[in-house]
Amino acid sequence: MGCKPLEKTKKKHNKGLWSPDEDQKLKDYVTKHGHGCWSSVPINAGLQRNGKSCRLRWINYLRPGLKRGPFSLAEEETILALHQKFGNKWSQMAHHLPGRTDNEIKNYWHSCLKKRATKMAQNAQEQHNNAQIQTLESSSSSLTSITRNSFETFEGSLMDTDQSMQKRSFPKVIFAEWLSFDQYYGQNLGNYFENVTDINNNLDNLSQNFQDNFVQGTSGEVKTKFNEVCDDILQSTYKFEYQMLESGLVDYFPGEFCMNCDDMNA
DNA sequence: AAACTTGTCAACCGCACAGTG
């Protein structure tokens, strides 16, 4: 740009660290003449370097006004804030930090601040998770009592005649099913919370189908169905307990879970 | 004390873009 194309030279350029002598030559030349066209700088300054290398050396280490030394706390905070705003736009960030170069900021980010930013993000995520867990705790404890009451009603209904049983309303969602419906859907616990709307819809259908079949069945079929459901609930509960224990989630759920993994493993 | 690992930082590389002929 605005430079006369130079003759292509086959001279071999030095690479690697700059010697104090090279630094001095470059500094002297640029201070005296300005850099102008960078590709001509090494030739005029008597350096065995390419223009790009000279430019980088000047910008990052030789130009006046550079601030050397460790970053201050204020600078750190500025970088963190700027990174949130700009992302990896190091040169833009450098404009907001006088005396610092984009390379310096980039290096500092990768060596120090990146970890801190990750940690901060993790903490924020943990706080968010804890808040969710608290919400879950309160909803699960109320669900437990609701379900227990419903199930007692259900048990009581079995003492009645088939006729009266047909008028009973069964619990819409059995607790053990709610806790362990991967048995039905083959999904893991994490997906439950992501797809909670679908799950609620599916459970509604599942529960409704079961209730319909149950009510229409004969008394012999009712017994069989009931036994199946009891086994189902028992297995689901154990499975859930096992999942809770294995994942460590149990710590977050106060309650009366039977944690007998020997039974599970048997 | 030596070997190995980890962190830091200067410098290089490749790409995109803009100016020029």
Added chain:
DNA sequence: GCACTGTGCGGTTGACAAGTT
């Protein structure tokens, strides 16, 4: 419009230092 060249930028590398085993 196209090829060439210079510049700027972000990603990556590699040498060296410091720390750990």
